[in-house]
Amino acid sequence: MSDRDTDAADAFDVLSDASRVAILRELADRTHVVDESTVEFSDLRRAVGFDDAGRFNYHLGKLQDQFVVKRDGGYAPTAVGLKAIGSIESGTYTADLEPRPGTVDYDCPACGDQLAATYENQVVTVECENGDDVFVETSVPPATAAGSTIQDIVSFVVGDLQRDVEAVADGVCPICSGSMELEHFERADDGHLRARSECLSCWMAAELPVGALVVRHPAVVSLYYDHGVDVRRQFLTDLEFVGARGDAEFVADDQSVVELTVGVEGDEVTLRVHEDFTVETT
Ligand SMILES: [Zn+2]
Ligand SMILES: [Zn+2]
Structure with missing residues (x-):
């Protein structure tokens, strides 16, 4: 374990309390990055439903300075705080959603038949029912899948993969927003060139067709x-x-x-x- 691991675990520890998540969510809902608005202590305390100002202050203090900043007499979420709330929301509907099989509006490039897809256990699978090699399997957050048809989910996946690849092409890590560095071009076993890049901050590494x-x-x-x-x-x-x-x-x-x-x-x-x-x- 490194210091970074300890810091990361501490960050999760801070958010392992429902009151703190409620405070951060309230701040994220009520402030705007653009106008630098803040929420005053007493407003925030009432909104989150705390009668005990001392206990409220204790939880708020735990969120400072990583997730919440104090300025102009009020409180606002940091960029990291906003991102943390986004991650929490995207995984919120953890109740197992019904599997949703169906055909989607994409054709198999090999046989031309419509592709089949299903969403189950937070994973969407797309395949050709004739066994052609178009297999796609990727995770989709519950917040995206909730209330969506299988077609919506597959369209999301198509766009999401492209957005991730675009981030990599821009030298930005799609996981942590750190810098990605293109290590080198290399020839894969099939003879085609691939671009290998790595995030300088997290575990993300990509090997993409050029x-x-x-x-x-x-x-x-x-x-x-x-x-x-x-x-x-x-x-x-x-x-x-x-x-x-x-x-x-x-x-x-x-x-x-x-x-x-x-x-x-x-x-x-x-x-x-x-x-x-x-x-x-x-
Ligand atoms: Zn096919
Ligand atoms: Zn990264």
Whole structure:
């Protein structure tokens, strides 16, 4: 165990009390980051339902300075406090939701049949009923799944995977918001180049097809849009330049720059991806 582990455990310990979660949630609901508003001590105490000012003050003190700050005579949540409340809310509906199987509005790239999906135990699984290789299995927070159809959940997953990949492409960790660093491009067993990157703060490491790093580049988005396809609504692996068929290659004699061509119905755009994650069109 390191000091960081101890600090992290202490942070959880602070939030392991229902009164403190209630205080933080109240502050998150009643303040706005933009106008730097705060809530006064007595207002906050009444809102959370404490009669004993001493005990309330004790719990509030535990939340300071990591989750709550005092300023201008009032209290406001810190950025970490707001994020903690978001994490708590996203996992709140922990009651086991009914499994929801069904077909979804995405076609199998191999056979063309509609894909089947189910959500159970916080995990959504998408597969082709004919056994083609399109298997997707990923976790979805209960707050997202509550009240959603299986189609909604799968659409969320498609967008969520893309947003995570986009964060990585921007050099930002989708888990902890720390900096991600592209370590190197390497050739996978299937012969295709992949981009390996690692978060400098947490456990997150990503190994992505190089094409994944350019999916939301404006040149790619508009190329697809011109051909009637909203690239943001596609499974990443359905996109030819991302899937195993992608043909990214090193620029001659330079293992730090990779070039790939994205084509749609005869139109194409060529992009270069550098080791610092920057992407340019050629
Ligand atoms: Zn199929
Ligand atoms: Zn991280």
